[in-house]
Amino acid sequence: MLGRRLLLVIPMVIVVSLVMFLLASLVPGDQARTILGENASPEAVAALRKELGLDLPPLQQYLNWALAAVRGDLGASIYSGEPVVSILAGRLPVTLSLVVLSTLVIGIIGVALGLMSALRGGWLGRFLDAISLVGLAVPGFAIAILAVSLFAVTFRIFPATGYVPLTVSVGGWLWALVLPVFALSLTGTTLVAKQVRDSAKDALAKDFVRFLRANGVSETSIVLRHVLKNASIPAVTVLGIGAIASLTGTIFVENVFVLPGLGTMATQATLNHDLPVLLGIGVLFTLITVVINLIVDIVYGVLNPKVRAA
Structure with missing residues (x-):
C-alpha cells in the first residue's frame, strides 16, 4: 500500500502544478508590468517579459519550469529574485x-x-x-x-x-x-x-x-x-x-x-503574479498531503494488521 502511495506522488505533483499554472495564467494582470510599475514604457515591459521568459507560450513556460524542478531548481521569485527554495524554507x-x-x-x-x-x-x-x-x-x-x-x-x-x-x-x-x-x-x-x-x-x-x-x-x-x-x-x-x-x-x-x-x-x-512561488507552494502542499496520507496508512497498519497485510 505504501509503495502505491509513493508511486502516486509524481502524477499528483504534475497534475497539481499544471492546474495551478493554468489557473495562475488566467489571473488578470501582467507580471512584468507589476514589477516595473504602471508608468513603465511598453518597450521596458516587453524587454522584461523576454528576459523572464514570459513571452514564451504557456505550455513551454511550464515545461521549462518542470524540467528545472526535476533537478531541484524551483526557480526564483519574479518579484524579489529570491530562490523559491529559500522562500519555502523560511516560511x-x-x-x-x-x-x-x-x-x-x-x-x-x-x-x-x-x-x-x-x-x-x-x-x-x-x-x-x-x-x-x-x-x-x-x-x-x-x-x-x-x-x-x-x-x-x-x-x-x-x-x-x-x-x-x-x-x-x-x-x-x-x-x-x-x-x-x-x-x-x-x-x-x-x-x-x-x-x-x-x-x-x-x-x-x-x-x-x-x-x-x-x-x-x-x-x-x-x-x-x-x-x-x-x-x-x-x-x-x-x-x-x-x-x-x-x-x-x-x-x-x-x-x-x-x-x-x-x-x-x-x-x-x-x-504579485509570482508564478514560480505559487508553483513551489503547490508542490510543497502536495508533498505534505502525501506524507499525511502515508502516516494514516501506517497507523491503519498498526491498528489493523489485516490492512498492513493487504
Missing part, C-alpha cells in the same frame, strides 16, 4: 507548526470528548452535535475573525497577530498560536469526537465487552485496551482529513493573524 516552519498543533488538538481533544460522550451521553452528546453544526456551517476564516475579536480585542487574552519562532521561546511560540490553532481545529475536533462517540457506542454494545465485564475486567481497561482501539480505526480517517483541511485552512488563517507562513506567501504571490 515552512510556521505552516507546519499550525498543521501539527491543530492535528494534535483534533486528535487528543476529539478522542477524549468522543469517549466521554459515549460513556456518559446526556448533555455532552447534545453539546457535540451543536458545536459540530456550528463548525460545519461557519468557515475557518470567520471563526478566526471571531476569535480575534473576542479573545484578542475585547478581552486581550491572546495576541491578535505575530509569530514567535520555536527556537526563540517555546512558551511564546505556543501562546502566539493558540487562536490560529483554535480556528483551524474546531471543526475537525468535533467531527473526530462524533466519530469516536459513535464507534465507541457500537463497541460497547458488542458481546466481547459484556464478556469482559462478566469476567471482572475493569471498566478502564475495557475502554482503553479494547473500545478505544476499535473506535480509533475509523477516527483515523477523519483525523487525516482534518490534518489536510488544516493545511489548506492555513491560507486563510495565516492572513487573518498575519503569520509569516506559506499561506500568506501564497496570497502575496497571487497578488
